Amino acid sequence: MIQTDGLTKQFGSLTAVNGVNFQITEGQHSGIIGPNGSGKTTLFNLLTGFFLPTRGTILFEGRDVTKVPIYQRVCMGMARTFQLVSVFNTMTVWENLVLSGIRFRNEETVAFRFFLRNIRREKIQQSCYEALGEVGLLSKARIPTSELSYGDKRMLEIGIVLTLHPKVLLLDEPFSGLSDHEIHHVLNLIHRLKEKLTVVIIEHKISKILGLVDRLFVMNGGRLICEGSPEEVLCNPEVRECYWGKEEGDCLR
Ligand SMILES: Nc1ncnc2c1ncn2[C@@H]1O[C@H](COP(=O)(O)OP(=O)(O)OP(=O)(O)O)[C@@H](O)[C@H]1O
Ligand SMILES: [Mg+2]
Known part of the structure; x- marks a missing residue:
């Protein structure tokens, strides 16, 4: 590999x-x-x-x-996490996940994105929900990341990675x-x-x-x-x- x-x-x-x-x-x-x-x-x-x-x-x-x-x-x-947790503190937990879900998807062409953007949105949201559930942060989706404990931030960082599959x-x-x-x-x-x-x-x-x-x-x-x-x-x-x-x-x- x-x-x-x-x-x-x-x-x-x-x-x-x-x-x-x-x-x-x-x-x-x-x-x-x-x-x-x-x-x-x-x-x-x-x-x-x-x-x-x-x-x-x-x-x-x-x-x-x-x-x-x-x-x-x-x-x-290929994905990684950092020695010092690396998340966006000024965003909510959910926004952190969605950002990576949107940014790092390249399997679709521009035309596909244009015509099927709602399907794409659902796909990203589904992927983010799954990641949130996996790292146990579903109940904290809407809170600012700055309010998370360091342990939860580490979980979020791994959750971000999971949205990347x-x-x-x-x-x-x-x-x-x-x-x-x-x-x-x-x-x-x-x-x-x-x-x-x-x-x-x-x-x-x-x-x-x-x-x-x-x-x-x-x-x-x-x-x-x-x-x-x-x-x-x-x-x-x-x-x-x-x-x-x-x-x-x-x-x-
Ligand atoms: N960007 C950089 N510029 C200059 N030196 C660096 C840089 N990054 C790492 N080093 C140096 O390279 C060496 C290896 O550092 P590295 O961070 O890879 O070690 P490490 O095994 O991860 O250590 P630790 O267990 O403390 O995390 C160290 O001497 C460090 O000071
Ligand atoms: Mg190190």
């Missing part, structure tokens, strides 16, 4: 992502772990088109998307800043989403994603230093040292 070859991003003299060969297949759910500043978010920014790579290529479903703009990658089925969803630390109660809801949601689409998740709390992912990737200093099943990766000595330091401890904590 996604394959990178020698993906590299330099910011001046800093190499944030360094020669990364990253590969995921459809239906395989992956986690990306690594210390602060190891290049996880930069990798997402490259995959989704927020940054152009300094070197290397990105294939999405076999097509070279290295230089394809963000919105086109979204239309092709992506094939792959890249989640950048979806649990950060949430209470245990909110984490529980987001976790359950991600478990449900796994049935429908391919999930890639960056997370610091490794224990949270062990039951979610089939495969773990570990980054350190911009490099992908290890990949494999969670069990394999967590028992790799290089991973243990870079991620937990030299202290011995329970690697599943």
Whole structure:
């Protein structure tokens, strides 16, 4: 589904992502772990088109998307959420959803849009209602987004993504800043989403994603230093040292 070859991003003299060969297949759910500043978010920014790579290529479903703009990658089925929740606070919950539903639909021609715009509107509304229901925000549709809790904003952000009907969803630390109660809801949601689409998740709390992912990737200093099943990766000595330091401890904590 996604394959990178020698993906590299330099910011001046800093190499944030360094020669990364990253590969995921459809239906395989992956986690990306690594210390602060190891290049996880930069990798997402490259995959989704927020940054152009300094070197290397990105294939999405076999097509070279290295230089394809963000919105086109979204239309092709690639969607992401952000480390810091990214929603429009000045709009209502419903408006946030409708905006993405309208903006990122490109399956119809101009003529089709003109003659069948009411059908299209219904289709978008239906899609937004489904997304709202899935993330549990139906009763909050009309309230300003600024009044939502951070946990609800995270749910809304994922709801926005769902209106796009992506094939792959890249989640950048979806649990950060949430209470245990909110984490529980987001976790359950991600478990449900796994049935429908391919999930890639960056997370610091490794224990949270062990039951979610089939495969773990570990980054350190911009490099992908290890990949494999969670069990394999967590028992790799290089991973243990870079991620937990030299202290011995329970690697599943
Ligand atoms: N736009 C940018 N300009 C300059 N340097 C950047 C930029 N974005 C990221 N970096 C640097 O690239 C390195 C990797 O950052 P990145 O945000 O990808 O790490 P991360 O693994 O996501 O870290 P964290 O776990 O803290 O979120 C860091 O040294 C960071 O300061
Ligand atoms: Mg990050």
